[in-house]
Amino acid sequence: MSGGKAGQEGQDWRWRLAAAGDAFAMRVLATALAEDGRHDEAVAWWEKAIAAGDETALHQLADHVGAKRLERQLRRRAETGDVSAMGNLAKRLVRDSGGQRLAEAVHWLTLAVHAGATLERELVAALDSAGRSAEAEDRLRHMAAAGDLHALQDLVGRLREGDDVERLDEAVVWLTRGVAAGEPWEWDLVAVLDRAGRADEAEARLRRLADRHDVKAVATLVRRAPENMRAQVSRRELDGPARARAVDHIRRVAAALARLGVQEEAARWWAAADALDDRVLSSPAARLAARPAPASGAPDAGVEWQLREMAATDDVMATRVLAGRLARTGRTAEAVRLWTRADAADVRHLWGGALAEHALGDTSDTVTAHGGPAGTSGDDMAARRVADASPADAASEKTPAGTAREPDITPATATHHLSAQMPSHAGLSEPVSLVVRVPFGVDDDDGGVSAPLDGFRPARDGSPLTLIVRAPAGLDPQGPLEHTLLVPPFGAPAPVRFAFLTREPGLHRVRVSAWAGGTFLTEIGLEVSVERDGPYAVGPPSAADMGGMRAHPGEVTLLVDRVGDQYTFRLISDRCIYGAVLAQALTAAPEAAAERAYAMLQRLAAGRGEYSGAHARRWMKETGVGLWTEMVPDPIKEQFWQLRDHITAFSVASEHDVLPWELLYPIAPGRDEGFLVQQFPVLRNSLGRPRSSALPIGEPHYVVSARAPVNGDSEIESIRRILGTGAVVDTLDGVLTVIDAGTTGPLHFTCHNTFDPGGGSSILLADGPFVPALLNSAVARRALQEGRPLIFINACRAAGAVPQYTRMLGWAQQFMGAGAGAFVGTLWAVRSDSARRFAEVFYASLSAGEPLGTAVHRARSHAGDDETDPTWLAYTVYGDPAAIVSTPSPAAAPAPAPAPAVLSPPRVVPTPARCEET
Secondary structure, rough: OOOOOOOOOOOOHHHHHHHHHOOOOHHHHHHHHHHOOOOHHHHHHHHHHHOOOOOHHHHHHHHHHHHHHHHHHHHHHHOOOOHHHHHHHHHHHHHHHHHHHHHHHHHHHHHHHHHHOOOHHHHHHHHHHHHHHHHHHHHHHHHHOOOOHHHHHHHHHOOOOOHHHHHHHHHHHHHHHHHHHHOHHHHHHHEEEEEEEEHHHHHHHHHHHHHHOOHHHHHHHHHHOOOHHHHHHHHHHHHHHHHHOHHHHHHHHHHHHHHOOHHHHHHOOOOOOOOOOOOHHHOOOHHOOOOOOOOOOOOOOHHHHHHHHHHHHOOHHHHHHHHHHHOOOHHHHHHHHHHHHHHHHHHHHHHHHHHHHHHOOOOOOOOOOOEEHHHHHHHHHHHHHHHHHHHHHOOOOOOOOOOOOOOOOOOOOOOOEEEEOEOOOEEEOEEEEEEEOOOOOOOOHHHHHHHOOOOOOOOOEEEEOOOOOOOOOEEOOOOOHHHEEEEEOOOOOOOOOEEEOOOOEEEEEEEEEEEEEOEEEEEEEEEEEOOOOHHHHHHOEEEOOOOOOOOOOOOOEEEEEEEOOOEEEEEEOOOOOOOOEEEOOOOOOHHHHHHHHHHHHHHHHHHHHOOOOHHHHHHHHHHHHHHHHHHOHHHHHHHHHHHHHHOOOOEEEEEEOOOOOOOOEEOOOOOOOOOOOHHOOOEOOOOOOOOEEEEOOOOOOEEEOOOOOHHHHHHHHHHHHHHHHEEEEHHHHHHHHHHHHOOOOOEEEEEOOEEEEEOEEEEEOOOOOEEHHHHHHHHHHOOOOOOEEEEEEEOOOOOEEEOOOOOOEEEHHHHOOOOOOOOEEEOOOHHHHHHHHHHHHHHHHHHHHHHHHHHHHHHHHOOOOOOOHHHHEEEEEEOOOOOEEOOOOOOOOOOOOOOOOOOOOOOOOOOEEEEOOO
């Protein structure tokens, strides 16, 4: 919107998109028309945007014509039967939250719903706000009866509050209806039946689950049995699986019994499984245990000693035999611990040796056609697949709101996680192995390092998961450093071994990252200390949570790493995982070239550049082309053009964020598609941390510096219209308090940021400078992990980073390290008017439901009208391009009253650019 002019109808993009029905374009056009003084046309376009569902347009129109006048207009239209006006009027009435106005809002929403508008959820929320909860429940009943599962969930959550038997009985009716419709709520139904005193029906439900091989249901039935009948019930439940020789299923039931505290019966099931397992019966440990006892008849202590020695070498069969011996002699607790450890190690011993030998090419025929190790029959594998596909584990995580599951009847929802292990110490010129697993379920003997992968659900036929290992030059890889696994929905894929030879002494850090297509999931790091004639010691396993991430179709990631004086590049996508490419040796430090570019871009942003008009834009293009041609290797360029037409989002993953990758301008003979950020959303990955797929935007905080930008107040006011009124903070104590408390809403900085390539960033607040190092404790505590807030520092060079002891240090690294869901900052100086426009469009798009990547892409296009202004290229964003705003519960209580702004004395008038010279 250059100069606030609306342009010519039919020639300007806003007119064309608005005429095509784009609500966002209608609102932007209305604003431009209002600035041009064309008020009647502006009001007409605002009303069209409101009719198209744009609530921001409603607020803007209210500001333009006055709230009371707008309400009168909406009321007149509503009285004529305009359903859209009814809904918009009701929303304004609800927002004011007055008793009489809430009653009127309910009236209009009721009329709109009767007229066919899909505003039932809003009507329920208004009834709740008005204290008419009984009517709200009746409305939910009507919606649930019509097949609205969300309403059913909400209703069940309300009915479960308290101990009213009649309400619990009604909850049973609704849950039964949901289960009959195919919803996986059986366990919630069991919980409600128990609370309602209908134990017989609860057990009947458990019986159905048990008949479908639900491990937890079987274990729960045994635990619920009276103590004097428990052994009898246990034997009855064990009979069927024993006849089917379902060894894995029996062991999983045993593990569930152990977790429920029924150790005697757990031992019974484990012993039964061992008695059916030919591997145990034919093992040397079993033959040793079967040796005749001494003539005295006393147990042979030497046999137990030998069994313990064999178990200490990680002999799984010996561990099982020893556990059975201990259980028979009354040492049940120790036996259960050994069986648990044996179950955890069984997959490793069944698969690990065959996989490692096969990978080295020594035993190409030791892996059978059915995918298991040699010696494992197809029938055994089929039984294992049947046991793994238990309905209890397959149940969806979707549960009715408020239906907390009791621990004694909740199915153990096993999940995958990433785990890696390698020696902690090794000698020089010795082989070392990195073993990476993606286990299914929790290894109770794993020292508590296992992290669940809540929400990670591979497809029915399995989903590919790519492992990429990055190692320093001191460890010489003896094979490929990447491997793609097919992860089954229930069960663990074979572990993967990466072999190295130690070449240099010292402490070496190895990183393992997991990828679903081109989507980064997580990364973990391990360290090995290499010394001459040093000891060989295996360290504990490391594990990481992969979150609820899935592959985003079309996302491509450029993984950039630096080894000594050279960069390595790798393109990762759902179409192909290309190999790493080593760039040419650098002739000079790229940091120096980046600083020169930043200096010129800062002068352009401040209006002091040597170029103007088209020449300024040409300089930006040529700088981007230079970055592309000089830094990106030719094989990566070829791969990019192969993938170009299939890319939906582009992510850059690098721990050395000194280069302005957002400035890249890919070009080739016959191919010139513009800057990379013009072609598709471009974001960055924060390696080592899972990405967040949801961004909360409630309860915002606005931070202003001691010297505010020239339009700082107006920026905050315009963002408040989108996000809502929040607290304004301008002190260091205030900012640190919000962060330490783990804010759950956006933290927006409208400020000046001072950046020194030697000292880093600093934001001067009323009582002292705010610097990235003040977030070290927040990073160590992961203070923001629970809320996953969006952090937006709308200031100059806010994404700048400087070398610290072992890593780069800047606002992005610190906030993302503390657990932020996303970070928005700038690589160089930005103009205040362009910065405000970027923020407005970004928040408006995000709050309208657009993904983070789309919101950034749209905001860039709206901030890039002036050819001399590089602001639109300056923004760098860390996060998941597919992340969307998390939606609050429809029946949530009204938002609390906005916190008052506590500000310091009047501020000094700032410069137009948001930067301060150092």
